[in-house]
Amino acid sequence: MDDTYLVEIRLARTRWRVKETSRAIARTYGAERYRERHPHVTLYGPFTLEDPAQVQSLLDTIRAGAGTIGAVPFMLGGWERLDGMHGGVVAFSVCPSPALVRLTATLARALSCFTVSLNAWDLRPDEKWFHVTIANRLPPGKSEEIISGLTSPEHDAPSHPAAGPVTPGLVARLLSLVQRAGLPGRHHKALIRPILLDDAGLRITVLHNEEILGEYDLLRQQWLTREEIHNPRSWQQSMALYRRSAGFELSAPVVHGQDGIFLIADLHLGHANIIRYCSRPFVSSDVAEMDRVLIANWNYQVAPADRVFFLGDLRYGRDARPEAEYRALLNGNITFVAGNHDGTLRNTVPSARLSCDGQEFLLVHDPADAPATFSGWVVHGHHHNNDLRVFPFIDFTQKRINVGAEVIGYSPVSLEEICRIIREQKPGSEKTRLLRYPYEQ
Known part of the structure; x- marks a missing residue:
């Protein structure tokens, strides 16, 4: 199999909420093996390079495309599904900001000159499906089952917490207890409510065969060293720059x-x-x-x-x-x-x-x-x-x-x-x- 690459934005502030909600959905509907472990918004790809020696050109093109754009905001909300050639996908809807739309289109135009994209959306970036995957490669009928359950009338009822914020972590633990008790599904599926949260892309992550090749900090406008990518202190600095800019x-x-x-x-x-x-x-x-x-x-x-x-x-x-x-x-x-x-x-x-x-x-x-x-x-x-x-x-x-x-x-x-x-x-x-x-x- 050819080496594949992917350009994405991993979630920042909403990462924990999204992972907890995704975990609860996967457990509830028996889709744990299909769950996305690293929530992200895809910018371009997956793709292969026409010439394997063009890795540096790939990084230089991404840096030029990002320019001085800074953090790229978007809104997460609701559920979506899509059935493709590799199975079903269930995802969080993403409403992109104009900055995110521009960044995606710019990268698609520039990278298409020397890459072979395996994603049909890259050929028509103006129609791109912005989403954060919950589970993919689902078997026939599974995505429809999940979306049908998540959009049932029980999920539309207003929530009125009596003692502070109701957290997805608590939801996941409640779901786990209910499932282990063997109670019917209709009693616990209504606990998962759609989120509606804003987030912003702070870094562009480039994957090579599912390993991080590089990470570009949109606020510092530079590629991070491998130590900085995995250093919590570095992430803290990125978040501080975002707070000030926002x-x-x-x-x-x-x-x-x-x-x-x-x-x-x-x-x-x-x-x-x-x-x-x-x-x-x-x-x-x-x-x-x-x-x-x-x-x-x-x-x-x-x-x-x-x-x-x-x-x-x-x-x-x-x-x-x-x-x-x-x-x-x-x-x-x-x-x-x-x-x-x-x-x-x-x-x-x-x-x-x-x-x-x-x-x-x-x-x-x-x-x-x-x-x-x-x-x-x-x-x-x-x-x-x-x-x-x-x-x-x-x-x-x-x-x-x-x-x-x-x-x-x-x-x-x-x-x-x-x-x-x-x-x-x-x-x-x-x-x-x-x-x-x-x-x-």
Whole structure:
């Protein structure tokens, strides 16, 4: 068999969530042997080189094609299937940003000059199927069975977690217990819910016969050494560069009017696992870095005289610092609305009310606690970015606003900005999923 190559982008922030969800799907539907072990978005290939000596030309062409593009955002959401000559494929849908579309087309044009692609999509990059494979080479009928199960009506029911984010890891463990107990499939297949998350390609990985040939860092604009590819510290540096370029890590005070009112929820300071559960742009091995950035972002956004309404879940976990230490580090005149993880937090209130621009706002941690008779806007946290279809940044139909840290870009949002967005709502828009993200569908 000829040597084969593949150019891909491996998942960054969402890798853990996607792997856990894929594992749960494979176990539930008996497709473990077909599961994709390294979630990625294919840019080009698989392919062979017309001349085996053109490996350096391959790397040089990829570097030239990447140029100064930086991180390439995309959105993961929903399920798709395709039956091909090598069997069925079940995948996460990918909605690409214009940057990802351009990068793929540029590489396809340049690499086709001296490669032989084995992927029909490379011949028509403008029609490319962007996806992240869950399982492939499935036997006849299997992909249809999986998609039918995943898209059954039970999966469309809104989720209302009562105690913080529902994690795919927990789902996988529950599924395993259910399966070992021998309970009928109809009782556990509904536990797997589709994800809707943004991510961004930070590195281009080139595979040669399933081994990494090279990895190009899109933010540093250089090929990494073999040591850097596998070094967690190097990945931490790539993630930091991404945060700064995307605006998730502020470096200077944000200028705004005097005596502003700001809102944010669900910092989860000291909580390492929240990095994986909610696909935060940090590495889970260094929760101190997450704390440092979140606190700095708060203080760059909020002046000492500003009012802040924090809507619950300040800290979490046995390794978190005492609440008094965290409070002392945060700017502003802060009102703490109690969250479900704030059992020991002192001087909290169950809810608060604000008025702005002729609108009434009720501030709570869990939107389920809002009275059904309240006709204004419910501002909340609690759901993080775990169900953006039901709890986006702004749901204009339900009049709900999710100010969870992940949803608003990891720094407090002003009430004035929220009012402006409501005031400028475009006709026909029902939901605004994320705030301050480099790419929002």
